[in-house]
Amino acid sequence: MIDDLQTLCQRLRSSDRAALEEVFRRLREPLLRYVCAIVADATTAHDLVQDVFLDLWLRRTTLNPKQPLRPYLYRMARNRALRYLRDERRRARKRAEYLPKAPAVEPLAPDVRLESRQLEELLARWLDELPERQREVLVLSRWHGLSHREIAHVMGISPRTVNNHMLRALETLRRRLQALALMP
C-alpha cells in the first residue's frame, strides 16, 4: 500500500488529476476521523480536510516522491487543525464566552457493576482528559494504525518520545481502571 501511495505521489507531481482522486478516496475518511478527533466538530473537520486536499493539489509540483505521502498528509491536516484550534481559542477569548462545563461524572462506587456501554463512555472521557500529546499519539497509533516512525514524522518528535507518550497514556488509563477495580 505504501509503494502504491508513492507511485500516486509520482503521478501527482506530473499533475495527474485521477491520482488526486485516488488519494482522496483512500485517505479522506481516515483524515476526517483524525481531524475530527482534534477539533471535535464534524463539519469543521470536513472543511479542513477539503482544504488539505486542495493544498496538496496546489503544491503537487514540490512533492518529494521519496517522502512517504501518508504521514505528510497527516501532518498537513494536523497543522491545519491546530491552527484552527488556536484561532478558535483566540476568537473565543475575544468574545469572552464561557461555555457551560460538561457535567462532572459522579464518582462510581467500586462495587457498582458497570455495563459495557458505561465502561466505554468512561474510557472515552478519560481519553479526553489525557494530556494532548499523549492522547494524540494513542489516537494515531490505535485508530489510524500509523507506525511509530510515521507518528514521529506527523508530530515532529522522535520515535522514542512517541513510545514514551504512549506508555504513559496507557499506564494512566490502566491505573484508573484498576482503581475502580474494573480491570479483571
Add this chain to the structure above:
Amino acid sequence: MNGRLPSELPRELEAALQERSPEERRQIRALWVRLGALEPSVEKVPSTDAAWEALAVRLAATSRLARRPRAAFRHRWPVLVVVGLVLGLIGTYALLRTRTLAVPPGTIQTVTLDGTTITLRAGSKLHYAPALPWRQPRRVRLIGEALFEVVPGHPLRVETAQAHVEVLGTRFNVRAWPEARETRVTLLEGRVRVRARGISRQLLVLESPGQSVRINMEGVATPERSVPEQVLAWRQGGFVVIDEPVGVVLRELERTFALRIEVAGPLPLDRHVTVLYQQPASPEAILQDLCLTLPCYYRRISRGFVVEAVPSAGR
C-alpha cells in the same frame, strides 16, 4: 469501522513492556483492544463521493494556479547578497585602510610613496592611506622626524600634531616628536606651505632653502635660518639637537641608539641645550658632553645609562 487494524500492540511498545509483570502486560493488551472499539464515528458530514464533487469544483477554479516549485536560489539569494556585501566591505576596508610604518629604535628606514622618498628616523611612525584618484593631494601623517624628497607633479600633504605641510616637488625635513610638542619644518629645496593646526590656523610659506620654522599650539614662530647639514645630520648617523629641552635630547638618544636612559634625581629637564655631532658619534660621548654642561653624572647599566644630578648642584 476499524476491523482491519491489528489488535496487537506496536512492536516498540511490546519491547518497552518486557520488563513489566505479566499481569500488567495482560491488562495493557486488554486496554489496547478495548480502545480500538472506542473511536467515535464522524457523522453528519458529506459522503466521500459528494466531498470529491465539491473539491473538483474548487480545483477547476484554481488548477491554473499551481504553485511554482521554488528554485533553490530563491531561498539563497538574500544570503548571497549579504555574503557579497560583507566581502565587499572587507575588501574595501583592506584597500582603503590606513597603513602604519613604524621604525624601530636604532635604525633608519626609507619608503617610496608614488615618487616621494621618505627617510624616517629611528622611532618614527608614518600613517598613510593608499593613493586614490579622489584623494588629492596625498596625505601622510607623521609622528617623529623624516626627510621628504618630493618629485614635482606629486602633491603631498604632511600632517603632524601641530601643522599641515603642503608641497609640490621639494625636499624638506619635518621634525614632530610627541614629547617636544612642536613641529619643526626645515626647507632644503623648493617651496612648502605650512599651516598651523591650532586655533591660530596661521599660514606660512617657506621659500628660501635653509629656512626653518617651529609650530606649536600657540602658533607659528618667525622663521629662522638653520644649517641643512646640521638638520640632516641624523641621516649620516650624526646627532644634532638645536636649542631643545634636555628631556627631548634624552628621548632622542634612546631612540637613535636603541637604548634606555633613566633619570635619577632632580635634573633640569626643561633647560634648552644644543648638541652638535654632525659626524657619527657614540652615545657615551654625547652623554659625557651633556653632563659637562648640565652638570650631571652618568653610569652604564645593562641596556643603557642612568643619568644622575650632581648632589652639590641640587636645587
